[in-house]
Amino acid sequence: MSEIRYAADKPKECKYCYFWEGKKKGCLLGEEKCYYILPPEEEKKKKSRCDGCPYGRVSPCIGYCLRDLQQKHKEGTK
Numbered sequence: 001m002s003e004i005r006y007a008a009d010k011p012k013e014c015k016y017c018y019f020w021e022g023k024k025k026g027c028l029l030g031e032e033k034c035y036y037i038l039p040p041e042e043e044k045k046k047k048s049r050c051d052g053c054p055y056g057r058v059s060p061c062i063g064y065c066l067r068d069l070q071q072k073h074k075e076g077t078k
Helices: 066-077
Strands: none
């Protein structure tokens, strides 16, 4: 099983996280669904049309692909 990896901007302690609701309630999301957990390496290696697109990091673009628009714009300016 792979080791859980966290994003670099994760707070050092959960009490500094936006989703922390205090000692009695704990984390709103729970440890399994922590906002700062990075996807496993296997998922990261998958190739898709959204690879490299800053808007496709979590989910595909809404309605249209911004990466396609950026590529067309670059081709048009040359």
